[in-house]
Amino acid sequence: MLSGWVYYKLKLVPHNKEKDGEVRIDLITWKMFIKAALKKYHGLFGEGIEYxxxxxxxxxxxxxxxxxxxxxxxxxxxxxxxxxxxxxxPLTMEILQVTNSVTSLETNEDDKLWINKEIEE
Incomplete structure (x- = not known):
């Protein structure tokens, strides 16, 4: 049986051309979106998923x-x-990348600090 972590690079996409570029998405919005998605499609089991x-x-x-x-x-x-x-x-989510290795995540130069910390762990 396979085990370990799976890493995702995700993007939340607002669907309103008039407000394009104006929508600010914070961490609470991300958490609420994911929680609602897990609950809708997988009920209590989905809500129990740890991410x-x-x-x-x-x-x-x-x-x-x-x-x-x-x-x-x-x-x-x-x-x-x-x-x-x-x-x-309305928001939808795009899965930009899925990988089993944190070192292969596509990141920017600005992401070096947190990605290096995750690699060390």
Whole structure:
């Protein structure tokens, strides 16, 4: 049986051309989106999935989840469309990258501090 962490690079996408560029997405919005997606598609089991934010900057976030919960997280967040209650416009999520190795995550120069910390752990 496989085990370990699976790492994600995710993007929350607002769907309103008039407010394009105006929507600010904070960590609470990210958590509420993921929690709602897990609950909608997997009920109590989905709500019990543990995931950890490595970093979040507006519409991009890096998460890690246990390998056994990978499919539950992926199916939930990629299928869910939020209402306008989170940021005033509907949101969807794009999965930009999935990897089993933190060292292969696609990051920017600004991300060196947190990525190096995660690699050390």
């Amino acid at each position: 950890y934010f490595l970093n979040q900057q507006n519409d991009i976030a890096y998460l890690k989840v246990d390998f056994v919960d990978k499919e539950v997280l992926q199916t939930s967040v990629s299928s869910y469309i939020s209402g306008e209650d989170l940021v005033g416009v």
